[in-house]
Amino acid sequence: MTPVLVFDIETVPDIEGLRKLHDLGPELAAADIADMAFQSHRQAVGNDFLQLHIQKIVAISCALRDKNDFRVWSLGSAADSEAELIRRFFEGIDKYTPQLVSWNGGGFDLPVLHYRGLIHGLQARRYWEMGDDDREFKWNNYLSRYHTRHLDLMDLLALYQPRANAPLDELAKLMGFPGKFGMEGSQVWGAFQNGEIAAIRSYCETDVVNTYLVFLRFQLMRGILDDEQYQRECELVRFTLGKSSEPHWQEFLGQWP
Secondary structure, three states: OOOEEEEEEEEEEOHHHHHHHHOOOOOOOHHHHHHHHHHHHHHHHOOOOOOHHHEEEEEEEEEEEOOOOEEEEEOOOOOOOHHHHHHHHHHHHHHHOOEEEEOOHHHHHHHHHHHHHHHHOOOOOOOOOOOOOOOHHHHOOOOOOOOOOEEEHHHHHOOOOHHHOOOHHHHHHHOOOOOOOOOOHHHHHHHHHOOOHHHHHHHHHHHHHHHHHHHHHHHHHHOOOOHHHHHHHHHHHHHHHHOOOOHHHHHHHHOOO
16 A cells, blocks of 8 residues: 655745845844735735745644554644755655645645755655656656646646636535634734744644545545445544544544534
């Protein structure tokens, strides 16, 4: 069984990067620099969603299903640097070569990881393999949009048509899963400013479990799982989360009928 690794990232404005790009002095507060960047971007394109290379990763969460177990966690610790979080992510790919599963990972998460990994001078040899050293990767690698070594569920379900994209939160809820709660992406910067890194990591973890549950339903639709196997996989998720005393998992289970 090829391990399946569902992943998600949370980001905030790269304040030090913005200082460098715009030659801003230390007297300007982080909140002011972020507001300046948001306002400039809003005037240019009509929204606050900053370009990917100036978004700093503050959390990477994963859900792993291998032949033995299911588990969910956030990489590193709340005190770890961005570089350390990214290093751990690519190190896991180098070691285990899992199938990656994401929701909009091709449009957001992976490009951010590319840019930020490049900035920090990190290596990810297995991830960038395209068949030069391992011929198997020529026909199925992490980088090609139409390969399944990385499966971007949002992109595939929309048949690669951006106008057909669906939000994870709404689709998960329509399927009877909890969806998002406690926080949403637009609130991450405020939570980060308040030092609520643990809350951001918890929010990110619930996103990967929602994504994994949607992935299971997709595998059922494809016929990879039959009804009995699908139910067993869902119960494994319930059982795993039920062993945790962390409040976000108790709330998650409470909202999952």
